[in-house]
Amino acid sequence: AQLTTDILSSLQVSIIPRGKGLGYAQYLPKEQYLYTKEQLLDRMCMTLGGRVSEEIFFGRITTGAQDDLRKVTQSAYAQIVQFGMNDKVGQVSFDLPRQGEMTLEKPYSEATARLIDTEVRNLIREAYERTHTLLAEKKGDVEKVAQRLLEKEVLDKKDMVELLGLRPFAEKSTYEEFVEGTGGMDEDTSLPEGLKDWNKERDKEESTEEQVARQISGGMPF
Numbered sequence: 001a002q003l004t005t006d007i008l009s010s011l012q013v014s015i016i017p018r019g020k021g022l023g024y025a026q027y028l029p030k031e032q033y034l035y036t037k038e039q040l041l042d043r044m045c046m047t048l049g050g051r052v053s054e055e056i057f058f059g060r061i062t063t064g065a066q067d068d069l070r071k072v073t074q075s076a077y078a079q080i081v082q083f084g085m086n087d088k089v090g091q092v093s094f095d096l097p098r099q100g101e102m103t104l105e106k107p108y109s110e111a112t113a114r115l116i117d118t119e120v121r122n123l124i125r126e127a128y129e130r131t132h133t134l135l136a137e138k139k140g141d142v143e144k145v146a147q148r149l150l151e152k153e154v155l156d157k158k159d160m161v162e163l164l165g166l167r168p169f170a171e172k173s174t175y176e177e178f179v180e181g182t183g184g185m186d187e188d189t190s191l192p193e194g195l196k197d198w199n200k201e202r203d204k205e206e207s208t209e210e211q212v213a214r215q216i217s218g219g220m221p222f
Contacts, residue, residue, distance in 0.1 A: 012025070012154060012157070013025045013149065013154070013155045013160070014153060014154040015149050015150075015154075016153055016154065037085045040075060040079055040085075041126070041127055041130070043075065044072050044075055044076070044123075044124070044127040045127050045130055047068045047072050047075075048065075048068060048072060048127055048128055049135065051065035051068060051128075052131045052132050052135050053135060053142065056132070056135055056139065057139075057142075057143075072124055072127065073120070073124065076123045076124050076127075077116070077120055079123065080116055080123065081093070081094050081096055081116060082094065082095075086119050088119055089112070089115060089119055094108055095107065141163070141164050144164075145164070
């Protein structure tokens with residue numbers, strides 16, 4: 001998550017077993033309803049981090065990434081079948097069956113079905129290779145986080161910054177995200193002078209526990 005431009009910064013990472021998961025990661029959520037193709041690829045890469053790490057550090061894979069692979073596959077199909085984000089399939093949108101729903105026939109031809117399957121695999125392969133490159137380049141950083149987790153079991157955002165440094169891109173305030181791209185060429189949508197530090201001050205005043213209580217509804221397993 002630290003290496004991708006759109007993924008939210010982690011709030012807490014733990015290796016304490018929780019339910020069926022062997023650990024979990026919590027992120028600061030934000031209200032966002034429209035996603036770009038690049039943002040969805042970032043999220044796929046983040047989700048594949050566990051499986052890729054198994055391959056890089058242990059040379060073999062386990063069943064632990066089953067749910068991650070399901071999420072990545074669903075995302076890839078949605079991008080290609082529903083959101084029209086594939087050049088070969090084109091600007092079309094077909095309804096995907098919901099979980100547990102039975103469908104007797106697909107709303108497209110067998111040739112299109114084969115093309116969709118091929119493009120889904122290509123997209124997942126692209127995300128996997130990108131994730132592998134990122135983690136291989138930052139292998140030392142991943143090892144530092146893993147070692148600290150073995151010592152403390154739970155890491156918060158402060159620990160992550162101490163180990164990895166600040167993220168390599170600016171984190172925008174809610175206001176900046178809201179107005180980005182909404183103004184014309186001559187329209188000033190910058191934050192008023194008296195409000196420029198409002199978000200920073202609030203972050204200083206709130207403890208991590210308060211942020212969790214206010215913003216987090218649940219953890220994301222890894």
